[in-house]
Amino acid sequence: MIEKLTLAPLVTLRCCRDSRFKQGCLSIQLVRTMKEEESAKNALLPSVLLRGTERCPDLRAITDALDLLYGASVSPLVRRVGDYQTTGLYCGFMDDRFALPGDQVLEPTLAFLEELLLDSPTENGGFLPAFVESEKRNLIAAIEAERNDKRIYAANQLLQAMGREDTFGLPRMGRKEQVERIDPVELMEHYRTILRTSPIEIFYVGSADSNRVARLLQPLLARLDRCPVPLLPQTPFHPGPREDLTEALDVTQGKLCMGFTTPITNRHPDYAAMHLMETVFGGGMTSKLFQNVRERLSLCYFVSSSYYSTKGVLVVSAGIDFDKEERTRQEILTQLEACVQGRITEEELTAARESVLNGLRATHDSPNSIEGFYATRMLCGVDLNLADYMDAIRAVTLEDVIRAAASVKLQTTYFLKGARK
Amino acid sequence: MNRVYYPELDETVCREILDNGLRVCVVPRQGFSKKLAYLVTDYGSIHTDFSLDGREYTAPAGVAHYLEHKMFDLPGGRDVSAEFAALGANTNAFTGYDLTAYYFSCTEHFEECLRLLVEFVSTPYFTDESVEKERGIIDQEIGMYADTPDSQVFELLARSMYEKHPIRVPILGTSETIRQITPEVLYTCHRAFYTPGNMLLCVVGDVDPEQVCGIARQVLGSERHPTGVKHKDWDEAMHCSVKEVRDRMDVAMPMFNLAFKCPATGTGDAAIRQEMVADLASEALFGESSELYLRLYEEGIIDSSFGGGFETLDGCAMLMCSGDSEDAEAVRTAILAEAEKLTQTGMDPQRFLRMKRSALGRRIRGLDSFDATCYRLCAYHFADFDYFRFPEIYRDIREDEILEFLHRAVREDNCCLSVIDPIDRAEEV
Secondary structure: OEEEEEEEOOEEEEEEEOOOOOEEEEEEEEEEEOOOOOHHHHHHHHHHHOOOOOOOOOHHHHHHHHHHOOOOEEEEEEEEEOOEEEEEEEEEEEOHHHOOOOOOOHHHHHHHHHHHHHOOOEEOOEEOHHHHHHHHHHHHHHHHHOOOOHHHHHHHHHHHHHOOOOHHHOOOOOOHHHHHHOOHHHHHHHHHHHHHHOOEEEEEEEOOOHHHHHHHHHHHHHOOOOOOOOOOOOOOOOOOOOEEEEEEEOOOOEEEEEEEEOOOOOOOOOHHHHHHHHHHHHOOOOOHHHHHHHHHOOOEEEEEEEEEOOOOEEEEEEEEOHHHHHHHHHHHHHHHHHHHOOOOOHHHHHHHHHHHHHHHHHHHHOHHHHHHHHHHHHHHOOOOOHHHHHHHHHHOOHHHHHHHHHOOEEEEEEEEEEOOO | OEEEEEOOOOEEEEEEEOOOOOEEEEEEOOOOOOEEEEEEEOOOOOOOEEEEOOEEEEOOOOHHHHHHHHOOEEHHHEEHHHHHHHOOOEEEEEEOOOOEEEEEEEOOOHHHHHHHHHHHHOOOOOOHHHHHHHHHHHHHHHHHHHOOHHHHHHHHHHHHHOOOOHHHOOOOOOOOHHHHOOHHHHHHHHHHHOOHHHEEEEEEEOOOHHHHHHHHHHHHOOOOOOOOEEOOOOOOOOOOOOOEEEEEEOOOOOEEEEEEEEOOOOOOHHHHHHHHHHHHHHHHHHOOOOHHHHHHHHOOOOOOOOEEEEEEEOOEEEEEEEEEOOOHHHHHHHHHHHHHHHHHHOOOHHHHHHHHHHHHHHHHHHOOOHHHHHHHHHHHHHOOOOHHHHHHHHHHOOHHHHHHHHHHHOOOOOEEEEEEEEOOHHHHO
16 A cells, blocks of 8 residues: 655655545655754754745745745644654645646646755855744744643653653753853855754655655755665663642643553553553543543543553643642543553443554545654654554553553653742 | 536535535545544624514524533533544534534444434533533633733733624633523524524545435434524624734733725625635735745745635625734834735736736645635635636736735725734833
């Protein structure tokens, strides 16, 4: 289903040819190891690239060019996948068959992508200072805006605290002070370095065959001066000491986050079992957390868990009254203990299994979900074949789920409560 | 069954009205695993005043949403979510200002899932105990939105801008209004608005349209029931008496909603055309390829959080934009000035064509999303329009219609600005 072509050393094109869709997508990611000193630069780069090219000197010219391509979109793509950070661009474009007779979309879109990546206007050997300064302001605003939604804020506070000893604790977009220090020449040097040395992952979904996509990418690749350096493999989570944190802010509702660790990552033989265990515990409306913390005890509206499988970190979050912290905390632990003790009904296990399989089967029904699924999985060091993985999910037994549950240990908790006025 | 092929979109839609009044709309998509079904009632949070069987009712604010939560209980202790889960399907629902939707998506067991959807939405079952228990959950949901600045900035705008239209009341109601909700209130609202004649069943996926109709017929029977008559005494003046309103929350940067009150568009072809004209007008005025957007972005007055468009619902419409800005007043001033300039100088014809092509392309791309397609088909259906006809509407829209709209809509008189400022943290301590 997914065809893999090596276009040059450490330049990989993966293609999912599918003509059911009305649009195609193509992502290009430079893959880096997440580092304190460069995460802010990697987060900033794509936004600067999208500000203008030699031919399209400002935002308006860029948007005009995209409008002409039937409203194609190119957006910054900055991901964190385990120990890696990727930086690049994501294009979405209408399929050629809906264009006016004689018109093409894919070919000119890829030509425009080349222009965006390689034809930035320069000044004194750096990016244009006006572009860099304005995108620095935007990035800082985006970093600070993570504070606005207190659900996200609370989860971020927890992850940063529990990941002090791990790359997982580094903020996804860098820190404000690091962004402030970036200068246009240094940013250009960094960009040249990572273009030369980083593994490049390109992912395409759409109606064109892989050879045509590879051919259309040739002019872009021919302009790269490459000396690639392979990445170190992903590492498991390095936990710090066990901690309980509380913070007071002006909020109406308390947000409780509990962080757990497990040695089971997506590279582990028990991954499928852990995936099911997490679904039974806190994934969706039939989970133990939803059924007990919300439905039985009416403690909250939202409660759920998320499993960061590249690192083996599991986070539970809930929005509750300030005085219900202890009760909620206890109930969450009680439900985890129920999983460890194997108090899981046949219905619960079936519901979790069917829900996971349903999600996996639907993965191939949209270009975005195909790209999202494979383009991140392959960076985890898992060459995941969907059909094999579905078989693994089908084969998981109750004993496997119990074993996975028993590996989960509480590490850090964070409670956001109201500030007295 | 009526079957129409839309060559420009390469889509087919099958439609039928059952004897019981239910409208059915199926978009067969061969070769896809996912199947998505929406069962939607033409009833939302704003429809609190109505008459049924000769009696008048005024329901507490938040009732449509409360009802949506409680529909998931069935007699005999049956749990709808668990039954869907056993079939490997995801189910959920949402309440809007003017509609309520229940849906599931699945890859297998479609028939059973569809039967269950139609059954649970048509089976009211509320007890004192279960209604009481839900209050704590909904109270926490209200608390969650109280901490979400995006919701707060809009609710502040709506209640300042509108004097009569119930968009001024939050969809969830308030902790006080939901205390008045009892099983009896829920039964009455269900009887009034969950009749097949007030609902639409919309399915997207590789399914047999005849079978969809057959299942709906079997579960709902053929009898028609009287639907409640909504009272819409919402004669809203276009003038905004409150021009600016502010509040404080713990946000990083001030966050704003800026809106221009417009006359309701009504229903049918003319209304949809008006809506698409307004949408293009907002694109021309402050879309990403507009002169205004470029200038404000480069000056650092707006950032990539900025966006906007034309919003319509039953009985009201507004041209709106939102974003984070240290100077929301400057955004307002610039938009007013730009609209005036555009109506005087007109648009570059090339740019107008490009804009139309882009808007059309983005709508076509949007059809890849099952959820967006289903939602649009439903929303436009209640406005009495076949959404898949959008390409022909776009083709016909002229530049002077855009300018005419901007001239009428973008004025100081019908404008309201809502801002959430950061708490002064130094002052707090």
